[in-house]
Amino acid sequence: MLKNLFAKLKKTNFIVNYRQMWPFIRPYWPVALLAVFITIPIGALDGVIAWALKPYMDVVMLEKSTNTLWIPVLIVIFSATQSALTFTASYTNAWVGNRIASDVKIKLFEKLLQFDTSYFDTNTSGNVVMRFNRDVDSACAGLLHNIKQFSTRFFSSVTLLGVLFYNSWQLALIAVIILFAALFPLTQVRKRIKDINQQSVFTNAEVLTHYNESFGGNRVITSYNLYDYQTARFDDTLHRVFKLGMKMVQRTGMLSPLMHFVVSLGIALVIWVGSWLILSHQITAGNFVSFVAALILLYNPIKSIGNSFNNVQIALMAMDRVFELMNNVPQIVDAPNAEQLTNISGGIEYKNVGFSYTREKQVLENINLKINKGETVALVGNSGGGKSTFVSLLPRFYDVTQGQILINNKDIRQYSIQSLRQQMSIVFQDNYIFAGTIRENIMLGKKNATEEELQNAVHNAYVDAFVKDLPNGLDTQIGERGSLLSGGQKQRIAIARAFLKNAPIVILDEATSALDNKSEAEVQKALDNLMADRTVIVIAHRLSTVRHADKIVVINYGKIAETGTHNELINNPNSIYGALYHAQMK
Ligand SMILES: Nc1ncnc2c1ncn2[C@@H]1O[C@H](COP(=O)(O)OP(=O)(O)OP(=O)(O)O)[C@@H](O)[C@H]1O
Numbered sequence: 133m134l135k136n137l138f139a140k141l142k143k144t145n146f147i148v149n150y151r152q153m154w155p156f157i158r159p160y161w162p163v164a165l166l167a168v169f170i171t172i173p174i175g176a177l178d179g180v181i182a183w184a185l186k187p188y189m190d191v192v193m194l195e196k197s198t199n200t201l202w203i204p205v206l207i208v209i210f211s212a213t214q215s216a217l218t219f220t221a222s223y224t225n226a227w228v229g230n231r232i233a234s235d236v237k238i239k240l241f242e243k244l245l246q247f248d249t250s251y252f253d254t255n256t257s258g259n260v261v262m263r264f265n266r267d268v269d270s271a272c273a274g275l276l277h278n279i280k281q282f283s284t285r286f287f288s289s290v291t292l293l294g295v296l297f298y299n300s301w302q303l304a305l306i307a308v309i310i311l312f313a314a315l316f317p318l319t320q321v322r323k324r325i326k327d328i329n330q331q332s333v334f335t336n337a338e339v340l341t342h343y344n345e346s347f348g349g350n351r352v353i354t355s356y357n358l359y360d361y362q363t364a365r366f367d368d369t370l371h372r373v374f375k376l377g378m379k380m381v382q383r384t385g386m387l388s389p390l391m392h393f394v395v396s397l398g399i400a401l402v403i404w405v406g407s408w409l410i411l412s413h414q415i416t417a418g419n420f421v422s423f424v425a426a427l428i429l430l431y432n433p434i435k436s437i438g439n440s441f442n443n444v445q446i447a448l449m450a451m452d453r454v455f456e457l458m459n460n461v462p463q464i465v466d467a468p469n470a471e472q473l474t475n476i477s478g479g480i481e482y483k484n485v486g487f488s489y490t491r492e493k494q495v496l497e498n499i500n501l502k503i504n505k506g507e508t509v510a511l512v513g514n515s516g517g518g519k520s521t522f523v524s525l526l527p528r529f530y531d532v533t534q535g536q537i538l539i540n541n542k543d544i545r546q547y548s549i550q551s552l553r554q555q556m557s558i559v560f561q562d563n564y565i566f567a568g569t570i571r572e573n574i575m576l577g578k579k580n581a582t583e584e585e586l587q588n589a590v591h592n593a594y595v596d597a598f599v600k601d602l603p604n605g606l607d608t609q610i611g612e613r614g615s616l617l618s619g620g621q622k623q624r625i626a627i628a629r630a631f632l633k634n635a636p637i638v639i640l641d642e643a644t645s646a647l648d649n650k651s652e653a654e655v656q657k658a659l660d661n662l663m664a665d666r667t668v669i670v671i672a673h674r675l676s677t678v679r680h681a682d683k684i685v686v687i688n689y690g691k692i693a694e695t696g697t698h699n700e701l702i703n704n705p706n707s708i709y710g711a712l713y714h715a716q717m718k
């Protein structure tokens with residue numbers, strides 16, 4: 133059985149995971165070792181207490197001597213020691229477990245930030261919380277706790293078994309055989325619960341995502357009266373969580389009762405055989421009492437060793453998942469000898485670029501475009517045509533699937549990603565505002581900016597126009613996702629952030645779409661400030677904002693349909709841009 137167990141542990145990648153786990157354990161290994169080894173005396177003391185009953189019984193009961201006061205005293209001392217050790221074990225265990233869990237979480241968090249953009253496209257927020265947070269707790273703190281439980285019970289069982297053999301080998305043999313019979317089902321646990329455990333993690337992640345969506349999507353839910361719909365979806369997920377929980381209980385819940393039953397059979401058998409052994413003077417009454425005491429004490433650890441073993445298995449599965457994340461290799465990383473990109477004197481060139489998010493659908497095809505230093509290029513075209521995708525290839529949110537993008541005549545994959553992104557200020561249509569103050573949000577553009585630089589950015593982005601009316605000015609708290617601001621105010625903060633970064637390439641993706649005409653005129657001035665003397669790619673639906681661009685590129689359904697200046701395009705009677713422009717001007 134042990135061999136079998138070992139093989140099972142190996143199959144759980146326990147050995148492999150342990151090796152990966154080691155760097156996290158190493159700083160705390162003495163305490164970790166203490167936390168585990170301290171369970172040996174704790175378990176073993178159970179045996180001492182049972183063992184002491186034999187001399188006690190034999191001396192008091194048979195010899196009628198009172199020279200045994202030392203035995204109760206000893207029992208008290210042992211019990212007190214055991215309690216103190218148990219406390220130490222719980223404390224060291226929690227300390228090491230939580231320390232390791234924090235370290236792993238930090239490492240995973242760093243990892244999460246480095247994951248490819250596509251990871252965030254295909255994963256849910258609930259999933260991230262479950263796998264980066266809860267799984268780590270259960271893989272580190274949970275695992276240690278359960279190992280402690282398991283090994284206390286194990287050593288308690290071993291010493292109690294020793295007491296059994298000390299008192300009567302015949303009875304002990306019976307007990308051992310029954311014990312092994314009782315332990316057998318444990319070897320089946322992992323196989324039975326693996327897929328349920330996996331499903332349960334993902335379903336619990338869905339629950340968390342529901343909470344997140346109810347938070348983030350609150351306005352939509354309210355305005356479309358989606359209460360019943362949301363509740364029904366939540367209810368459906370919870371129901372699945374419940375069913376999985378019950379399935380888990382079905383598959384593991386019978387283990388303890390089963391062992392309980394087998395062990396009681398053993399006790400009955402032992403008492404029956406034991407009486408016979410006493411009567412035939414093969415063992416003393418003291419032996420028998422001590423034996424039964426040990427057996428009864430043994431009953432508890434054996435009964436719950438099943439549960440501990442389950443829990444260790446569940447923790448190991450969590451560890452599997454943690455290392456799956458740990459071993460996730462991002463696709464978009466620096467090339468081995470990546471160069472630093474320090475300027476963009478040579479301009480930007482898209483050369484035969486093709487891109488698809490998924491196999492099924494080509495989003496960009498055969499894109500060829502040169503953008504010289506200092507030029508402003510406007511992208512227009514149908515919604516879903518690929519404009520945002522086009523610009524997201526430049527900072528390498530995604531890598532091209534065909535062709536290449538060059539800066540200074542060199543493939544951007546040859547530059548370090550950080551230096552590449554350092555050259556770009558990006559203002560998105562939907563800019564993420566972090567909880568905190570306006571100042572903190574703008575300072576994200578350049579964390580060590582001086583007050584003067586900050587004021588400059590605030591002024592150029594027309595942020596001061598609304599900040600001056602706020603009692604706390606730049607230090608006003610703006611709520612999670614900037615919920616206390618208007619859409620246009622958020623955009624201006626994003627523009628100020630981009631100003632502060634002061635990068636030579638500016639990418640504007642519908643940066644003024646959330647504004648009314650008057651504010652747009654203001655923000656347009658802000659943008660004109662931002663675009664001055666820089667290389668700019670601007671995406672806009674409102675064509676009035678792009679007419680001054682050096683080059684207008686129409687991207688229709690993934691292809692460049694036409695290129696030219698405003699005047700060239702509107703004077704061409706077949707131009708798509710011309711038709712769009714005239715339609716909008718009406
Ligand atoms: N992360 C993604 N994963 C898979 N497909 C995507 C992703 N982002 C966009 N797409 C798809 O790629 C195509 C181009 O989208 P893109 O956002 O580039 O269009 P767009 O021209 O910017 O549109 P709009 O003017 O409406 O902003 C669309 O069909 C869209 O469904």
Ligand SMILES: [Mg+2]
Pocket residue numbers: 519520521641
């Ligand atoms: Mg877009």
